[in-house]
Amino acid sequence: MNIHLSHPPHQARCHPESMAMRSILNTTLVFGLVRVPVKVYSATSSHDLNLHQYHAEDAGRIRYEKRCEVEDEVVPSEEIVKGVETKRGVVLFDEDDMASLPQPSSREIETLAFVPGDQIDPIYYEKTYYLGPGDGKTGPYALLCQALEDAGRVALVRFTMRQRESLATVRPRDDVLVLETMMWPDEVTLPTALDVDASLSAKEMELAQVLIDAQTGEWRPEEYSDDFQAALEELIEAKRAGKPAPKAKPERLAKVISLVDALEKSVERADPDRAPAKKAARKSAKKAAKKTARKSTAKKTAKKAAARRGSG
Numbered sequence: 001m002n003i004h005l006s007h008p009p010h011q012a013r014c015h016p017e018s019m020a021m022r023s024i025l026n027t028t029l030v031f032g033l034v035r036v037p038v039k040v041y042s043a044t045s046s047h048d049l050n051l052h053q054y055h056a057e058d059a060g061r062i063r064y065e066k067r068c069e070v071e072d073e074v075v076p077s078e079e080i081v082k083g084v085e086t087k088r089g090v091v092l093f094d095e096d097d098m099a100s101l102p103q104p105s106s107r108e109i110e111t112l113a114f115v116p117g118d119q120i121d122p123i124y125y126e127k128t129y130y131l132g133p134g135d136g137k138t139g140p141y142a143l144l145c146q147a148l149e150d151a152g153r154v155a156l157v158r159f160t161m162r163q164r165e166s167l168a169t170v171r172p173r174d175d176v177l178v179l180e181t182m183m184w185p186d187e188v189t190l191p192t193a194l195d196v197d198a199s200l201s202a203k204e205m206e207l208a209q210v211l212i213d214a215q216t217g218e219w220r221p222e223e224y225s226d227d228f229q230a231a232l233e234e235l236i237e238a239k240r241a242g243k244p245a246p247k248a249k250p251e252r253l254a255k256v257i258s259l260v261d262a263l264e265k266s267v268e269r270a271d272p273d274r275a276p277a278k279k280a281a282r283k284s285a286k287k288a289a290k291k292t293a294r295k296s297t298a299k300k301t302a303k304k305a306a307a308r309r310g311s312g
């Protein structure tokens with residue numbers, strides 16, 4: 001095990017609540033003739049630890065060169081252009097070609113319509129941002145936020161950032177405007193090719209509903225955690241301390257059982273009180289087995305007694 005202390009020590013990941021929010025874009029949200037200066041903030045961030053590639057001998061970071069596959073030579077940045085691969089070959093674009101394209105503006109967020117939020121399938125949503133008041137003007141901002149809240153609508157807008165244009169929605173959340181970017185309609189694949197056709201019994205449906213009821217609760221995000229990332233941090237600390245890696249828990253493979261049995265066992269595991277019928281059935285089966293055993297013993301005893309009388 002090689003520990004190279006020349007590299008910066010591992011640091012605990014930052015949590016969003018401990019970080020100062022920094023705007024990533026200043027723009028204007030326009031609806032009608034009303035202009036609302038806003039600042040854009042990231043609403044989410046990944047807590048994943050980035051695993052890079054290193055040379056096992058000396059912990060040197062593995063780097064990749066921009067190498068031309070035709071000449072097998074490293075190409076300087078000034079000789080690199082953009083392009084796209086088509087059926088007829090590669091089409092290259094220089095700076096003039098790119099300049100001829102319509103340049104999406106990030107100076108304004110254009111409102112296209114106001115729609116009921118529940119009409120939009122969540123599959124369209126991509127990334128979430130907060131919109132904060134810009135230029136210290138909170139009046140128009142508060143007006144739009146309250147108007148959307150009262151109307152029960154979300155604003156469908158056109159949003160551009162880093163030369164990428166997308167649809168987005170703007171909605172109120174705890175007196176703050178939230179912008180969620182969306183996929184374009186042609187980027188969403190419809191599940192028409194998935195063939196789902198199954199006949200379900202009343203028993204299966206009943207047990208499935210009981211299982212859902214048994215596991216129904218409130219959404220409390222603080223109750224959930226990323227077990228893999230926690231285990232990765234534990235492994236890092238163990239390696240730094242020169243300790244052996246923690247042993248992974250063996251994965252138990254579930255036995256192949258019928259759908260009804262799987263549902264019944266799931267209900268028992270989620271809430272034993274919700275599966276009284278099965279327990280009662282087991283008790284009845286045990287009692288019946290005992291009665292049958294008693295009757296069988298009595299019959300054998302009677303036969304033996306009759307045999308003795310006949311022989312006497």
